[in-house]
Amino acid sequence: MKISVVGTGYVGLIQSVGLAEFGYEVVGIDIDERKVKLLNRGISPLYEEGLEEMLKKHLGKNLRFTTSYEEIKDTDVIFLCVGTPQDKDGNADLRFIYSAVESIKRHLDDRYRVIVVKSTVPVGTSRKIKERLKDYNVDVVSNPEFLREGIALRDFFNPDRIVLGFGDLNNPKPIEVMKEIYSYFLDRGVPFVITDWESAELIKYAANAFLATKISFINEIARLADVVGGDINTISRALGLDERIGNKFLNAGIGYGGSCFPKDVKALIRQFESRGIEPKLIKATEEVNEEQICWFLNKIKRYYGDLNGKTFAVLGLAFKPNTDDLRESRGIKLIDLLLKEGCIVKCYDYVEKARENAIERYRLNNSKAYYGYNLYVLDDLYEAVKDVDGVIITTEYPQLREEDWEKIGNLVREKVVFDGRNILDREKIKRLGFKYFGVGRN
Ligand code: UDX
DSSP, rough: OEEEOOOSSSSHHOOOOHHHHTTTTTEEOOHHHHHHHHHHOOOOSSOOOTHHHHHHHBBBEEEEEEGOOOGGGGGEEEOOOOOOBBTTTBBBBHHHHHHHHHHHTTTOSSSSSEEEEEOOTTTTTHHHHHHHTTTSEEEEOOOOOOTTTTHHHHHHHHHHHHEEEESSTTTTHHHHHHHHHHHHHTTTTEEEEEEHHHHHHHHHHHHHHHHHHHHHHHHHHHHHHHHHHOOOOHHHHHTSTTTOOTTTTOOOOOOOOSSHHHHHHHHHHHHTTTTOOOOOHHHEEEHHHHHHHHHHHHHHHHHOOTTOOOEEEEEEEEESOOOOOTOOHHHHHHHHHHHHTTTTEEEEEESHHHHHHHHHHHHTTTTHHHTTOEEEOSSSSSHHHTSSSSSEOSSSSSSSHHHHHHHHOOOSOOOOOTTTTOOHHHHHHHHHTTTOOOOSSS
């Protein structure tokens, strides 16, 4: 079986490399010539554990990349992995999806093909794609992904479930094709959820919205714990010990970021609203998340009074550890707010590419000129904390626990830590003479 993957962004690249590792002949198609050139040289445009090694392993053998849609002619299965960014109203923008479908259409012939939608698309999209292709010998399958950035390849090979949505469950052809492609998972007992298009599409949004809701829920409880006393980390642990609740995604902090949760929660809200239904709980999830960073900034303000002219070290630029991705990063949001307050910000991230991206982001937005020279991206954590009025933790890097906090204490102007991710050992930090402010652990 020959496979083409349209779109070589996050999802498409992992899918291409993963399927090549299964032994299929894979061609990745992207309209971005620069990216295709890089990929064919074995360079991954993404920072992702193990990806470049696996890419190199299959290049020149059963994996290659091209800008030509014509190549789909030779393939039996086409994975649609283009982006569905947020439009100005918060809906998922399907422009890239439909333009890819039109490009694919131009090269379809009588041969039977399966088109698999992997991009996150609003309910009803697979049906619409099939409608556009009704005159062709194709079946459309919805197959959402649940990959986490940073460990996406690991997630690809160890899924919790495979979700497959079909237009007609009485039609065995596409079901057989998909079972063959994913036989590796079938053989290993991974549960397969075989359902209709609409359920498959909703599963993806519901999964992300549920995880986001867990985060907002614990952040809301943290706000109360912050006032009445108690330690949210202990509360989370005890909650998680109840198997019905589960211990994942209950870490309180300054909220969720990244390329999925904020965008998908918004898009799900729009899907309710466009049908005249008010999504009360999911809306609250988004509201709590949006407020959380301001709630945290107010905590900092309450301590210092006026922030104008204060210097802070912000530790963490990426939206989560071990990625270079700054999209919807809470750290970046906080930096912007601090700069607006007139602060001097010295920031650091363990991932070099995240630091580079931050430099690029602020230059691109020309904010360096706008903010004057109040923002510094440093290559050394100890440089970042030198002479600051406070240290602020914005990304949950476990390495932060192992840093030499005694040395940090000697470098800062004032020994205050605002731990936006509750990552530090509170008692240890206090013993070193720091004032410690976490999220829901006062
Ligand atoms: C998420 C989903 O986990 C994945 O299944 C989906 O396919 C894409 O979206 P990802 O965006 O890579 O993956 O990040 P994830 O690890 O889920 O974290 C998202 C955000 O939530 C981060 O900003 C993280 O800091 C925050 N988070 C996570 C919390 O604040 N508390 C938690 O307990 C867990």
